[in-house]
Amino acid sequence: MSTPPPLPPDPSNPSGEHPDKRDASYPENPFVYTGPPEEAPYQMAPVTDDASAKPEAxxxxxxxxxxxxxxxxxxxxxxxxxxxxxYPKWVKGAAAAVFALTMVALGLSIGRIQDAYHFTRAKKMVAEQRWEEACQTYRILAPRHTDNETATLYAEAAFKSGHHDEAMTAMHSLQVWMMTTDQRTRAGAVLKGLEKLGITIETPAESVQMVKPLTP
Known part of the structure; x- marks a missing residue:
């Protein structure tokens, strides 16, 4: 292996010494004092062992x-x-507040986790056309989830499992002005099926009347 050529000398440091070893006359390092310690412009505090210094009170x-x-x-x-x-009182108070908030968040999370489980189960029941089990699951979800998709699926599952009263209750909860075309079509199919069974509504809801024209 060949040895690399030496670096060219630094014009600002012709002596090649480390900057800390230059004397005070060197212009780039004017704060290095090289004279006798007793004539230094400042004095260093004596170094003491903190571990050995014990308080007196x-x-x-x-x-x-x-x-x-x-x-x-x-x-x-x-x-x-x-x-x-x-521990100080403020530490205990902060810990109690954090614990209380954690319990509240945990309680809310448990409810959401349970709802997610029910939604997954209901979706599986609908895919397998197990309408009775799907209706039971949507019966649990309907009071807390009033969106159109949940109401439409609840009406379908209730109608196909023979729970016609529940199907009509779900139909009345629809917010027709926010329904998609697919939701209107499915809700209309449920309404037409109920009419074929001779089920009439004594006081028709606005939502039922609005999906009725879309019935195939």
Whole structure:
């Protein structure tokens, strides 16, 4: 292996010395003092071992006596207080608030997790045409989820499982002005099926009347 050629000399450092070793006359390093220590413009504080420096009084209250039951530099009164109340009140209050918020969030999360499970199960029941089980699942979800898709699926499952009253209740909860074309078509099919069975509505809801013209 060939040796790389040496670097060219630095014009700003003709001596090649490290900057810390230059004298004070060098223009790029004017703060390095190389004279006798007693003539230095500043004095360094003596280095002490912090571990060996012990306080002369209680670090908590300033009492001159130390407790003989602990190595912590506190008096007996402060030692007992530290044992009984090792954390400040604001720390305990903050911990209680965080715990309460965690419990609330956990409670809300459990409800959402359960709803997600029911939605997944209902979707599977509909795909397998197990209408009775699908109707039972949507019966649980309907009070908390009033969107059009849930109401339409609930009406379909209730109608195809023979729960015609529940089907009409789901139809009445539809918000027709927000329904998609697919939802209108499916709701209209449920309404037409109920009419074929001779089921009439004594006081027709606006939503039922609006999907009726879309019935195939």
């Amino acid at each position: 209680c670090v908590a209250c300033g009492a001159p006596e130390f407790s003989s039951l602990t190595e912590v530099p506190v008096c007996e009164t402060c030692r007992v207080a530290l044992i009984r109340y090792p």
